[in-house]
Amino acid sequence: MKRVDFTNTQVASSETARDINRGVVLNLIRRRQPISRADLARVSGLQRSTVSLITEKLIEESWVVYGPVGRLPRGRRPTFLRLNNRKAILVADIRPRQITVAVADVNGRFLAQEGMLTPPDPQTAMVGLSSRFKRLMQSHPSLLFEGIGISVPGRFDPATQRVVFAPNLKWSRCDLKSPLERATGLRVEVENAANACVLAEIWFGNSENVRDLVAVTVSEGIGVGIFTNGQLSLGQHGMAGEFGHVPFDPNGPPCTCGFHGCWELYASNRAALRYYHESRSAPENGLAFEDLLALADARDAQALKALDKMSRALGRGMRTIVRSLAPEEIVVVGEFARHWNRLGPLITEEVAAGVLAGNPPKVRPAAEPGMARLRGTVALVLKKYFGPAERVADERKSA
Amino acid sequence: MKRVDFTNTQVASSETARDINRGVVLNLIRRRQPISRADLARVSGLQRSTVSLITEKLIEESWVVYGPVGRLPRGRRPTFLRLNNRKAILVADIRPRQITVAVADVNGRFLAQEGMLTPPDPQTAMVGLSSRFKRLMQSHPSLLFEGIGISVPGRFDPATQRVVFAPNLKWSRCDLKSPLERATGLRVEVENAANACVLAEIWFGNSENVRDLVAVTVSEGIGVGIFTNGQLSLGQHGMAGEFGHVPFDPNGPPCTCGFHGCWELYASNRAALRYYHESRSAPENGLAFEDLLALADARDAQALKALDKMSRALGRGMRTIVRSLAPEEIVVVGEFARHWNRLGPLITEEVAAGVLAGNPPKVRPAAEPGMARLRGTVALVLKKYFGPAERVADERKSA
DNA sequence: TTATATAGTTCGCGTCTTGAACTTAATCGC
DNA sequence: GCGATTAAGTTCAAGACGCGAACTATATAA
Numbered sequence: 079m080k081r082v083d084f085t086n087t088q089v090a091s092s093e094t095a096r097d098i099n100r101g102v103v104l105n106l107i108r109r110r111q112p113i114s115r116a117d118l119a120r121v122s123g124l125q126r127s128t129v130s131l132i133t134e135k136l137i138e139e140s141w142v143v144y145g146p147v148g149r150l151p152r153g154r155r156p157t158f159l160r161l162n163n164r165k166a167i168l169v170a171d172i173r174p175r176q177i178t179v180a181v182a183d184v185n186g187r188f189l190a191q192e193g194m195l196t197p198p199d200p201q202t203a204m205v206g207l208s209s210r211f212k213r214l215m216q217s218h219p220s221l222l223f224e225g226i227g228i229s230v231p232g233r234f235d236p237a238t239q240r241v242v243f244a245p246n247l248k249w250s251r252c253d254l255k256s257p258l259e260r261a262t263g264l265r266v267e268v269e270n271a272a273n274a275c276v277l278a279e280i281w282f283g284n285s286e287n288v289r290d291l292v293a294v295t296v297s298e299g300i301g302v303g304i305f306t307n308g309q310l311s312l313g314q315h316g317m318a319g320e321f322g323h324v325p326f327d328p329n330g331p332p333c334t335c336g337f338h339g340c341w342e343l344y345a346s347n348r349a350a351l352r353y354y355h356e357s358r359s360a361p362e363n364g365l366a367f368e369d370l371l372a373l374a375d376a377r378d379a380q381a382l383k384a385l386d387k388m389s390r391a392l393g394r395g396m397r398t399i400v401r402s403l404a405p406e407e408i409v410v411v412g413e414f415a416r417h418w419n420r421l422g423p424l425i426t427e428e429v430a431a432g433v434l435a436g437n438p439p440k441v442r443p444a445a446e447p448g449m450a451r452l453r454g455t456v457a458l459v460l461k462k463y464f465g466p467a468e469r470v471a472d473e474r475k476s477a
Numbered sequence: 478m479k480r481v482d483f484t485n486t487q488v489a490s491s492e493t494a495r496d497i498n499r500g501v502v503l504n505l506i507r508r509r510q511p512i513s514r515a516d517l518a519r520v521s522g523l524q525r526s527t528v529s530l531i532t533e534k535l536i537e538e539s540w541v542v543y544g545p546v547g548r549l550p551r552g553r554r555p556t557f558l559r560l561n562n563r564k565a566i567l568v569a570d571i572r573p574r575q576i577t578v579a580v581a582d583v584n585g586r587f588l589a590q591e592g593m594l595t596p597p598d599p600q601t602a603m604v605g606l607s608s609r610f611k612r613l614m615q616s617h618p619s620l621l622f623e624g625i626g627i628s629v630p631g632r633f634d635p636a637t638q639r640v641v642f643a644p645n646l647k648w649s650r651c652d653l654k655s656p657l658e659r660a661t662g663l664r665v666e667v668e669n670a671a672n673a674c675v676l677a678e679i680w681f682g683n684s685e686n687v688r689d690l691v692a693v694t695v696s697e698g699i700g701v702g703i704f705t706n707g708q709l710s711l712g713q714h715g716m717a718g719e720f721g722h723v724p725f726d727p728n729g730p731p732c733t734c735g736f737h738g739c740w741e742l743y744a745s746n747r748a749a750l751r752y753y754h755e756s757r758s759a760p761e762n763g764l765a766f767e768d769l770l771a772l773a774d775a776r777d778a779q780a781l782k783a784l785d786k787m788s789r790a791l792g793r794g795m796r797t798i799v800r801s802l803a804p805e806e807i808v809v810v811g812e813f814a815r816h817w818n819r820l821g822p823l824i825t826e827e828v829a830a831g832v833l834a835g836n837p838p839k840v841r842p843a844a845e846p847g848m849a850r851l852r853g854t855v856a857l858v859l860k861k862y863f864g865p866a867e868r869v870a871d872e873r874k875s876a
Numbered sequence: 877t878t879a880t881a882t883a884g885t886t887c888g889c890g891t892c893t894t895g896a897a898c899t900t901a902a903t904c905g906c
Numbered sequence: 907g908c909g910a911t912t913a914a915g916t917t918c919a920a921g922a923c924g925c926g927a928a929c930t931a932t933a934t935a936a
Contacts, residue, residue: 089523090497091893092922095489099924102488116883124488128924130884153882154932233834243834290712302801306712311705313689313803315835318705320800323833328726335833401719402701402801404712434722434734435632435642436714490924491892498893515914524894529915552913553901878936885930892923899916906908 096132099124101465103132104141107159108185108464109286112145114156133159140222141165141184141463161185166221167459168211168264171229171271171451172196174246174298177203179210181218182456186282188449189221190214200252208261215262224463226266227455228254229274231301235315241268242315245334246298267458271295272303272319273310274454275411275444280305281457283445285407292405293444294321295451296392296412297367299334300342304403308466322346326395341398344391347414353384367413374417385414389421393428393441400429400439407440411450415443495531498523500864502531503540506558507584507863508685511544513555532558539621540564540583540862560584565620566858567610567663570628570670570850571595573645573697576602578609580617581855585681587848588620589613599651607660614661623862625665626854627653628673630700634714640667641714644733645697666857670694671702671718672709673853674810674843679704680856682844684806691804692843693720694850695791695811696766698733699741703802707865721745725794740797743790746813753783766812773816784813788820792827792840799828799838806839810849814842 102122107113110121115133119126136142137159145158165184170177173196180191192210197203215223232244240253258266269277275293279285293303300322304311311318322342323335330339343349347367354370355362357380373381396408408429414421422443430438444450501521506512509520514532518525535541536558544557564583569576572595579590591609596602614622631643639652657665668676674692678684692702699721703710710717721741722734729738742748746766753769754761756779772780795807807828813820821842829837843849 088497089501089521089893090494092491092494092891092924093893094494094497095491095892096923098487098489098493114883122488125925126884127886127926131923148883150882150933152880152934154884154930156883235835290710290717304802306705306710306717307708309706311689311710311802313705314805314838315803317803317833317835318689318801320803320833324797324800326727337831398723398797398801401723402717402797403703403710404714404716404719406713432736434716434719436634436716439713488924491890491922492924494923495892513914525915526895526917527893530892547914549902549913551903551911553899553915555914880933880935882933883931886928888927889925890923891925892921894919894921896919897917900914902911902913904909904911906910 097465099128100132100136103129104136104464107133107136107142108161111160112148112158113160114148114158116156118159162222163187164220164222166218166223167456168214168223168226168262169228169452169455169459170207170211170226171274171455172203172247173231173271177207178452179207179214180452181214181221182452183221184456184460186278186453186456188452189218196247198248200249200254201257203249204254204257204261208258211258211262211264223264225459226258226262226264227274227459228258228266228268229271229451229455229458230254230268231271231297231299233270233316233320234268235317236312237315239268243317243320265459265462267455267462269455269458270301270303270316270319271451272301272411273312274303274452274458275409275450276303276305276310276454277457277461278450278454279407279409279445281460282453283409285409288406290403290405291407291409292399292403292439293409293411293450294392294396294399296345296410296414297347299346299348300392300395302399304405306403306405321395321399324395324398326391341391341395345388345395347388347412349391350384350388350414353387354381357383371413371416382420385417385421386424388414389424390428393425394432396425396429396441397432400433404436405439407442409442409444411444411447413447415447418443496864498527499531499535502528503535503863506532506535506541507560510559511547511557512559513547513557515555517558561621562586563619563621565617565622566855567613567622567625567661568627568851568854568858569606569610569625570673570854571602571646572630572670576606577851578606578613579851580613580620581851582620583855583859585677585852585855587851588617595646597647599648599653600656602648603653603656603660607657610657610661610663622663624858625657625661625663626673626858627657627665627667628670628850628854628857629653629667630670630696630698632669632715632719633667634716635711636714638667642716642719664858664861666854666861668854668857669700669702669715669718670850671700671810672711673702673851673857674808674849675702675704675709675853676856676860677849677853678806678808678844680859681852682808684808687805689802689804690806690808691798691802691838692808692810692849693791693795693798695744695809695813696746698745698747699794701798703804705802705804720794720798723794723797725790740790740794744787744794746787746811748790749783749787749813752786753780756782770812770815781819784816784820785823787813788823789827792824793831795824795828795840796831799831800833803835804838806841808841808843810843810846812846814846817842 143162145160148156163183291305295301302319302321323340326341327339333340542561544559547555562582690704694700701718701720725740726738732739
């Protein structure tokens with residue numbers, strides 16, 4: 079199965095048009111399934127005949143299957159089409175402490191899921207991941223596995239195909255792709271967790287037609303994924319989005335990155351814990367962020383105050399994102415979002431108060447915070463087969 | 478239930494392929510002229526026959542003309558093709574104090590240029606611009622004018638087609654397009670000055686194959702233009718790039734934008750003047766930035782110190798750009814760049830010292846700082862006819 | 877049974893790129 | 907000079923694709 083073809087300047091032929099239309103149809107089926115060919119033609123603007131030919135191929139490639147037959151007040155009944163949920167993706171979300179491995183179908187639904195502790199070195203991790211992936215493939219013999227997607231708490235350099243910056247993970251410049259590809263025989267895609275969250279929102283969330291969106295992942299640190307002009311923005315070495323290490327207060331304390339006063343020192347889970355301990359003027363103990371959330375659940379005043387302070391810092395720092403990127407939406411991913419009813423308005427308020435002109439962006443929690451990373455990596459793999467979720471409108475003039 | 482717009486998915490046909498190839502050929506001619514059709518075929522990967530057909534049309538549309546005949550050690554001599562320099566664009570660069578109006582040919586060369594003082598209100602400005610444009614068209618009867626490009630020291634909202642944020646210009650929410658289009662009969666394109674500088678570099682500079690570039694314009698304030706994935710990133714309301722109003726020191730002085738400690742308070746021309754006066758512990762007099770540069774020319778110690786300080790602040794603030802966007806290049810536009818030999822290294826040093834991982838971006842002055850805005854607006858108009866300067870490699874699967 | 881409405885297919889046509897064959901035009905060796 | 911060689915540029919049939927009209931299939935309502 080061919081995938082990409084990089085030539086000097088990208089020229090087009092009839093096949094290019096076919097590929098584009100194939101992507102349009104496939105993505106429409108994905109978003110609006112079940113849908114009839116007649117509706118696909120109406121929605122896409124393609125001819126019914128063209129849609130029939132394209133879907134015939136998609137069915138042949140087993141991306142699409144026939145669904146139920148519809149009912150109409152008059153006329154022949156439409157045959158609905160939908161994605162073939164036997165097409166599946168293996169995914170893994172690597173986090174500093176734990177790795178989650180899962181099997182997902184083409185619709186981003188999870189069919190199996192398991193966890194493992196994150197080993198200290200990438201080699202051990204790759205061995206563990208390989209065996210789990212192989213086991214999952216064996217235990218789901220009816221599925222058609224199309225690839226593997228990995229999300230990492232760091233930046234993945236598309237040029238060198240390596241993880242290059244992961245301060246909260248101790249692995250450095252490691253190659254996660256080739257060992258897994260060799261072990262499983264499947265293509266492996268790796269992406270930063272925040273970027274994965276962006277894809278989750280764009281592919282499986284309600285932001286289908288949003289062209290400029292930013293995802294902010296809040297955990298130990300802060301990661302940001304940038305989606306602009308309908309595409310992920312990666313930057314040199316895949317380093318775009320390190321807003322977590324943009325200075326929030328230049329006179330602030332030192333950060334793991336080697337600099338001072340980074341945003342994530344004020345607005346991450348660790349920051350909230352620090353605020354909590356400061357307010358009790360007690361030394362740091364082994365309290366985990368999860369415990370702080372539990373205290374907040376129990377309406378502990380100091381825990382709530384710490385979360386409030388963290389949220390305000392989060393909102394304040396987002397002003398930098400708004401001024402630099404002006405996204406339409408900011409999606410927040412993080413355990414703290416469990417208290418969105420209380421904390422969301424604080425963030426929104428800080429963001430809105432800092433807008434220079436125009437409407438403030440819509441700030442909202444992720445559709446399914448716990449699944450965002452994993453689901454995004456499903457999209458990461460599917461993107462290669464489906465084409466972009468949104469096709470950038472081209473403003474060329476026709477002579 | 479709201480009605481969905483069904484025309485939003487962009488489908489392709491043979492004509493789409495043709496348009497893409499037309500753009501590839503036209504841009505190749507632009508960058509490599511004079512060039513033979515045989516070379517175009519070699520470089521593009523298209524067939525010689527296809528190139529011939531495409532160029533025939535381009536010649537018919539008078540975008541391209543025959544050039545001199547080449548020489549080869551053997552074989553038939555190639556006929557070189559080049560852009561028709563009778564194709565022309567009218568451009569204007571609106572700045573807080575002065576507006577520059579010019580005629581440029583398709584290669585970005587200027588054939589006429591004149592200045593006017595910026596009127597206090599947009600209406601008067603539009604009247605003045607219209608009459609100058611019409612006069613320039615009349616005085617160049619042999620040229621084929623294809624459009625008008627305007628650069629403004631503010632943000633242009635593509636949705637409403639209005640200037641929405643221009644704190645250094647007092648005009649608010651003004652429509653520059655329709656009055657000029659009515660008066661001249663030509664299509665008008667408006668864009669922010671920093672974005673125009675980006676286009677100047679990408680189209681006419683040496684950054685042809687750069688996919689992630691940022692332009693920083695330094696004058697009264699600081700403006701930033703973002704180019705990522707081979708496209709300008711505009712954001713909601715065209716507001717992307719307002720790094721000038723990202724907080725540099727949250728405890729700093731108030732800014733015209735209503736907030737405190739913005740970067741441009743520390744790294745703009747105004748900041749340098751302030752540093753100069755502070756060092757002399759003298760009150761602000763009518764000294765213009767141009768005068769400060771003249772003092773620096775004369776090696777005035779305090780003037781140089783002020784510029785040094787401004788440059789270091791510039792470099793420090795660029796760390797935010799590097800961390801958030803990770804561009805391959807940062808292009809600096811501003812009068813101060815006249816002293817690049819001294820100030821450039823200071824900026825580069827501050828930027829390089831703040832890199833989290835990977836190579837630091839190349840920081841360099843604009844190719845032709847004085848012409849960048851104007852030349853960029855030429856590209857702004859041409860882009861509509863030529864298609865994007867760089868075609869984004871598409872990673873869709875080919876069946 | 878007939879009229880009407882809708883889904884989906886078939887097929888000829890136009891557009892575009894391809895690639896081989898062909899024409900044009902130059903140099904070089906003899 | 908003259909043919910061999912080399913390269914530029916053109917011509918043309920073939921192939922791929924989307925279009926759109928005509929056609930088939932299948933439903934409801936009168």
